[in-house]
Amino acid sequence: MTTTNYDPRILKAPHPVPGAPDNWKRFFSFNTDAKVIGIQYIVTSLFFLLVGGLLAMIVRGELLTPPADLVDPTVYNGLYTMHGTVMLFLFLFPILNGFNNLLIPTMIGAPDMAFPRLNAAAFWLVPVFATVLMGSFFAPGGPASSGWWSYPPMSLQNPLGHFINGQFLWILAVALSGISSIMGAVNFVTTIIRMRAPGMGFFKMPIFIWTAWAAQTIQLIGLPPLTGGAVMLLFDLSFGTSFFRPEGGGDPVLFQHFFWFYSHPAVYVLVLPVFGIFSELFPVYARKPLFGYKFVAIASFGITFLSMIVWAHHMFYTGTPNWMRHIFMFTTMLIAVPTGVKVFAWLGTLWRGNLRLNTPMLFCLGGLFNFIFAGITGVMLATVPIDIHVGNTAFVVAHFHYVIFNTIGFGVFAGIYHWFPKFTGRMYYEGLGKVHFVLTFIGATLNWLPLHWAGLLGMPRRVASYDPEFAIWNVLGSIGAFMLGVASIPFILNMVSSWARGPQAPPNPWRAIGLEWLLPSPPPAENFQDDIPTVISEPYGYGLGRPLVEDEEFYVRRSQEA
Amino acid sequence: MTSTTPKKSPNIGAIVIITIAVGLNLVIAKMMANWSYSWFPPQASSAAPYVDDLFALETGIGSFIFFGCTGFMGWVLLFNRAGKYDESDGAPIEGNTKLEITWTIIPLVTVFLIATYSMNVNMKLQTLGPKHKYAIGTDPTVLIAKDPKADIGPIDVIARQWSWEFIYPNGVRSSELHLPVDQRVNFRLISEDVIHSFFVPAFRLKQDIIPGSIISYSLTPTKEGRFRLRDAMFSGAYFSQNQTNVVVESEATYTNWLKTTASQPLQPGLDPGRALYDRRLARGDKGWATVPPAPPPQVNDPGDPSIPHDA
Numbered sequence: 001m002t003t004t005n006y007d008p009r010i011l012k013a014p015h016p017v018p019g020a021p022d023n024w025k026r027f028f029s030f031n032t033d034a035k036v037i038g039i040q041y042i043v044t045s046l047f048f049l050l051v052g053g054l055l056a057m058i059v060r061g062e063l064l065t066p067p068a069d070l071v072d073p074t075v076y077n078g079l080y081t082m083h084g085t086v087m088l089f090l091f092l093f094p095i096l097n098g099f100n101n102l103l104i105p106t107m108i109g110a111p112d113m114a115f116p117r118l119n120a121a122a123f124w125l126v127p128v129f130a131t132v133l134m135g136s137f138f139a140p141g142g143p144a145s146s147g148w149w150s151y152p153p154m155s156l157q158n159p160l161g162h163f164i165n166g167q168f169l170w171i172l173a174v175a176l177s178g179i180s181s182i183m184g185a186v187n188f189v190t191t192i193i194r195m196r197a198p199g200m201g202f203f204k205m206p207i208f209i210w211t212a213w214a215a216q217t218i219q220l221i222g223l224p225p226l227t228g229g230a231v232m233l234l235f236d237l238s239f240g241t242s243f244f245r246p247e248g249g250g251d252p253v254l255f256q257h258f259f260w261f262y263s264h265p266a267v268y269v270l271v272l273p274v275f276g277i278f279s280e281l282f283p284v285y286a287r288k289p290l291f292g293y294k295f296v297a298i299a300s301f302g303i304t305f306l307s308m309i310v311w312a313h314h315m316f317y318t319g320t321p322n323w324m325r326h327i328f329m330f331t332t333m334l335i336a337v338p339t340g341v342k343v344f345a346w347l348g349t350l351w352r353g354n355l356r357l358n359t360p361m362l363f364c365l366g367g368l369f370n371f372i373f374a375g376i377t378g379v380m381l382a383t384v385p386i387d388i389h390v391g392n393t394a395f396v397v398a399h400f401h402y403v404i405f406n407t408i409g410f411g412v413f414a415g416i417y418h419w420f421p422k423f424t425g426r427m428y429y430e431g432l433g434k435v436h437f438v439l440t441f442i443g444a445t446l447n448w449l450p451l452h453w454a455g456l457l458g459m460p461r462r463v464a465s466y467d468p469e470f471a472i473w474n475v476l477g478s479i480g481a482f483m484l485g486v487a488s489i490p491f492i493l494n495m496v497s498s499w500a501r502g503p504q505a506p507p508n509p510w511r512a513i514g515l516e517w518l519l520p521s522p523p524p525a526e527n528f529q530d531d532i533p534t535v536i537s538e539p540y541g542y543g544l545g546r547p548l549v550e551d552e553e554f555y556v557r558r559s560q561e562a
Numbered sequence: 563m564t565s566t567t568p569k570k571s572p573n574i575g576a577i578v579i580i581t582i583a584v585g586l587n588l589v590i591a592k593m594m595a596n597w598s599y600s601w602f603p604p605q606a607s608s609a610a611p612y613v614d615d616l617f618a619l620e621t622g623i624g625s626f627i628f629f630g631c632t633g634f635m636g637w638v639l640l641f642n643r644a645g646k647y648d649e650s651d652g653a654p655i656e657g658n659t660k661l662e663i664t665w666t667i668i669p670l671v672t673v674f675l676i677a678t679y680s681m682n683v684n685m686k687l688q689t690l691g692p693k694h695k696y697a698i699g700t701d702p703t704v705l706i707a708k709d710p711k712a713d714i715g716p717i718d719v720i721a722r723q724w725s726w727e728f729i730y731p732n733g734v735r736s737s738e739l740h741l742p743v744d745q746r747v748n749f750r751l752i753s754e755d756v757i758h759s760f761f762v763p764a765f766r767l768k769q770d771i772i773p774g775s776i777i778s779y780s781l782t783p784t785k786e787g788r789f790r791l792r793d794a795m796f797s798g799a800y801f802s803q804n805q806t807n808v809v810v811e812s813e814a815t816y817t818n819w820l821k822t823t824a825s826q827p828l829q830p831g832l833d834p835g836r837a838l839y840d841r842r843l844a845r846g847d848k849g850w851a852t853v854p855p856a857p858p859p860q861v862n863d864p865g866d867p868s869i870p871h872d873a
Contacts, residue, residue, distance in 0.1 A: 068802065068838065071849075072842060072848065072849030072850070073799050073800055073801075073802065073803075073838060073849075074799045074842075074849040074850040074851065074852045075849050075850055077796075077798070077799060077801075077850075078850050140851070141850055141851030142849075142850025142851060143850070145798075145799075145850060146796070146798075147796050151757060151795075151796075153755070153756050153757070153773060154756040154757065154796065154797060154798055157756070157798070157853050159851040159852055159853045160851045165851075166850075166851075246698055246772075246773040246774025246775075247698045247774075249697070249774075250774075251695075251774070252757060252772060252773065252774065253772060286642075286652055287644070287650070287651040287652045288651065288652035288653065288654065288655065289654060289655065289656045289657075290656075291655065291656070291657050291658075292656075292657035292658070292659075292661075292662045293656070293657065294657075295657070295662045295666070317759065317768045317769055317770050318757075318770045318772065319690065319693045319769070319770060319772060319775065319777050321690075322684065322685065322690070325684065326677075326681045326684070329677050329680060329681065330674075330677045333673035333674075333676065333677050334670075334673060336669055336673050337666060337669050337670050337673065340665060340666075340669040341662070341665065341666055343631065344662075344665040345657075345662075347631060347634055347635065347638075348655070348657070348658075348661070350634075350635065350638045350642065351634075351638060351642070351655075352642060352652055352653040352655065353638070353642050353652035353653070354642065354643075354644040354648060354650055354651060354652040355638065355639065355642050355643050355644055356643075356644050357639075357643065365635065365639070368635070369632055369635065372627070372628055372631045372632060373628060376620075376624035376627060376628055377624075379620060379624070379673065379676070380617065380620050380621075380624070382677075383616060383620060383676065383677075383680045384680055384681070384684045385609070385612060385613050385616055385680060385683050385684050385687060385766075386613060386616055386617050386620070386680075388613075388687075388766070388767060388768050388769075389613050389763070389766040389767070389768065391768060391794075392759060392761070392768065392794040392795060393794065453601055456601045456602055457601070457602070457603055457763065457873075458603055458761070458763020458764070458790065458792065458873070460761065460792050460793070460794045460802070461796075462796040462801065462802075463801065463802030464801075464802045465802045465803065466802065467790065467805075467871075511649070542651050542652070542654065543651030543652060543653070543654030544654045544656075
């Protein structure tokens with residue numbers, strides 16, 4: 001192993017870090033410090049979690065009763081379209097990029113990202129496309145209202161005929177989001193490959209780094225086709241081409257291929273880093289090494305590979321021939337294998353551990369519980385004959401919210417609590433955290449578990465009204481949704497008050513093993529600066545009594561003195 | 563990466579507990595599988611029993627995995643909690659290669675078996691016929707030959723924003739879909755505007771209707787009753803209203819209906835989005851933009867949406 005595997009010029013480069021670390025103005029500037037950008041991402045996306053949640057509560061308010069009586073159906077359609085779009089492009093993608101920014105450099109011992117200016121530019125695109133997307137509420141005719149899939153020819157209808165319309169702004173915002181994501185992905189992958197600390201071979205990287213790498217690889221492969229599809233859709237909508245318009249000989253189903261070729265793997269872009277968070281946190285709070293580190297690491301890229309060849313399972317009932325349905329059923333079900341490896345590894349990590357149930361661990365356990373359930377309904381949806389019945393019903397809505405909120409959302413909260421002391425330098429309040437967990441777990445279960453039965457009974461998704469036999473499931477779902485709204489109160493209270501006046505956090509409050517915990521809380525600009533530790537062990541050496549890095553005492557002492 | 567636990571003689575207590583747990587889990591899984599049949603609407607087509615059986619099988623396997631894993635989590639939470647001031651580490655087990663290979667191979671074999679079985683079931687359903695593209699404005703029905711196995715049809719199913727129209731081979735037009743029980747019926751699915759989906763939950767069948775394509779589709783109703791036909795692919799403002807009924811009746815009733823309806827004059831059919839659109843116009847066209855509903859289809863039998871449906 002060479003002594004260093006990153007370019008020394010990066011370390012010596014004059015690094016633009018305006019302002020002192022306690023200068024709050026840096027969060028509103030074009031700052032190139034990955035830790036500042038990470039917090040910018042996370043705070044921005046949490047704001048949009050509230051926006052998306054508010055939209056969801058109006059949607060659930062409409063669904064509280066069978067008839068369409070709360071808002072006009074056109075408004076309902078716009079609201080649920082924007083709910084999905086905001087939650088994906090303004091909450092989940094940015095918040096996970098926030099984690100990438102905070103964790104990738106600190107976990108691999110790099111001073112910053114490989115391309116700090118590109119990194120800041122990628123973040124500042126978020127407010128730009130957020131403004132475009134939010135501005136579309138005021139476009140003539142209202143925002144996009146064809147669902148976040150924007151399937152043509154529905155999305156091309158443009159009833160008022162204006163050039164600037166909700167759908168136009170929506171495509172523009174999604175394309176900008178894609179550009180921002182590609183800029184981020186180039187940066188994250190380069191940083192992981194080129195800037196690891198001396199001694200940190202691939203099989204000494206923490207699992208979060210593995211999963212971030214696997215996820216960002218999907219972004220690099222999948223986003224170009226989606227962007228191509230979006231450009232064609234924009235041309236069909238605004239310039240009269242007919243790539244997807246049947247009147248001009250176009251094929252509306254072609255768009256579905258472009259769309260799902262990226263948008264199914266996109267789920268893995270979101271869930272892989274959360275698998276990384278689970279893999280980081282279970283060992284810390286079970287006080288045990290991660291069970292089968294290498295299997296878990298490799299399984300990440302198994303998921304990346306399989307995610308590329310499953311997209312047509314969204315199209316089992318569009319008239320796809322049987323051979324195609326069968327191939328995609330097989331590939332989709334195969335995803336259960338690498339994800340199963342991870343789930344069993346986490347269970348193996350808990351086994352004979354010494355479990356500490358603080359807030360991050362509770363969110364991890366809740367997320368794992370929900371993910372096992374979501375995995376099972378996922379295999380059901382992959383089964384062609386079952387999907388032909390439950391596809392496009394509330395069952396699908398229930399399934400993907402079990403993945404996207406009850407797993408990914410839980411993992412995100414776990415990560416926020418776990419690394420809060422590290423990056424703010426303050427402890428959060430455990431009691432409020434537990435209240436947040438209990439409300440979130442009950443609310444989420446009540447919201448989405450009953451909808452599975454509504455779907456099995458045949459309630460389509462995206463409806464503004466429904467037959468009365470579905471009322472009971474929807475009433476329960478709406479109560480759960482409002483409860484999730486309430487759950488955000490202790491969370492906001494905790495984050496704001498802890499960051500403002502929480503107790504000072506020590507460098508390593510959880511006695512965790514990892515490079516980021518050898519830094520002071522919060523870490524200084526450029527992290528380890530000139531003294532980058534040399535990694536000598538696999539991560540997660542809990543109970544093994546082996547040092548992670550050469551001269552570990554020095555780094556521990558230095559982090560405490562800072 | 564091997565287990566650090568030294569080899570020891572089998573622990574009788576552990577074996578008994580695991581056997582009881584697995585046995586209990588099997589019983590629960592079987593109960594869940596049996597219970598799952600009640601989560602569906604009645605079985606009203608020849609496809610429904612296959613779908614429900616497959617779902618019950620996966621519910622059984624899924625329940626076994628779910629309760630197995632979460633039961634394990636429950637056990638760990640009960641017996642492996644750290645005390646308040648206990649800062650010690652757990653057993654430093656880094657992995658067990660044999661176990662890891664096992665839990666890679668078993669899911670692999672399981673999903674392979676499920677997928678193979680599902681593939682066979684899918685081949686038995688045989689609902690989807692040929693799909694042909696056509697130029698908008700031409701008559702697509704000439705492109706599709708009659709399903710040779712079908713007893714009835716082809717019935718043209720025309721989906722619009724937001725209404726359904728069914729045209730029978732003898733020229734009868736209806737807003738509700740009347741079908742004789744236990745006869746294979748063939749449809750030609752046509753959309754005049756956006757993508758719709760022909761979804762009858764009691765039949766467990768769903769097929770998207772793609773504008774610019776005509777799709778041949780066949781199914782066999784097996785139970786008499788009134789079942790909801792719901793548009794399942796989002797189709798715009800009044801998507802959730804775009805529903806009608808499928809009336810499955812005895813062959814005699816069906817023949818009689820076809821004969822008497824043929825003599826009925828054409829009249830505006832079911833147009834479920836219209837009332838909400840009129841309400842919107844009455845309120846000053848407030849709300850976000852929508853295309854207006856297509857004119858109601860002219861049909862011989864407009865149906866009666868006030869009769870309650872069975873599922």
